[in-house]
Amino acid sequence: MGPATMTLAETRRRIRIDRERLRRCLTERGIEGGMTFSPALLCVRLYRYSRYFYVKGWRRAARLVWQLNLFLTGADISPLSDLGEGLLVVHPFAVTISGSAGKGLTVEGWGGMGGGMSLEDIGAGPGLPLLGDDVQLDRSAMVLGAVRVGHGVRIGPGCTVVRHLPDGARVEAPAVRVRRAGEQDEALP
């Protein structure tokens, strides 16, 4: 379940790194600004404080901030989740995160991670997944159950993972077929 202590200084350090990560997203494309009103930043910040309150034992405050996050941004990030610095949630609405992850987790939107059918504990809580560093969850991708996902794994749009994945694995999005009216189906490469 991660560290037993979470200081305010550590919370702020993580928020600073999260913020830098979001800024890089914009500056890499040559876009200036766009940080002040970002739901992506607000949802991560609220999660960090709810986590801080939870670890400190202020459960009601943690719950209040978690609920505020749910109301304002639509992201359901449990304060029980231990997520490393550099967290990026691009479109927070309908994102659910329960479990643990290392540094640099990216969640594009409409997905996340959470409990499966069993209550086995592999270190993230009963039935919850344990993700390594630099894991990327594309839109509508989900990791469900007590599974270990290695470092640098990328899970494609619309994919649901319910098994262990080694370091560097890539889970591809389901294939699509495209056709024009009156033409035969043509499989996309």
Next chain:
Amino acid sequence: MTSREAGYAFAELRRELREDIDAYLGFASEYAPDRRTFGKRASAFLTPSVLACFWYRLSHYAHRRGWRRLAFACAWANLLTTRASIAPASRIGGGLYLPHPSTGIVFQGTAGRNLRLFAGSGVAARYLPMSARELRGAPRLGDDVSIGAKAFVGGAVTIGTGARIGFNAFVDRDLPPGAIVVSAHVRSRVAEVDQPPRR
């Protein structure tokens, strides 16, 4: 950046919003044909579908005038009241139809007239937050495009006029006009059901 982009008058906003309401009433009349009275239009305006369009149009108007804070305030109001995330910088023609905005619709890009975004669909640049002031790497959609439930169009792609993207499809490449995209997930396998025990 406070530059003011020309070419989006308030009259245009009203015209596009009227087209959005007409699109909504057009779909509604498929189920219950009715005359389009003022009361019907007012009632349609208060539905989440049209409210999401209204907030987006207002945020885009403010964005084009260079009023960035107001633009994002409207985008936030949209997120809070209807749960649709539509970037103020997006350009969408009239006749926008969002049947279920509360399912977390995301739009960030440009689109022509009569765009239809069904439940949980998304059109966005990859890993670019909604608050970005410019749309670099975002999709460009033609007129009469339909994005199915849970479908996602991501990246700097061009989708031709009249393209229809089906349920749960992921599109990250250009599509010609009139293309129909079907996901491999359209068929579900039904597990064999155990027979009830005989007594």
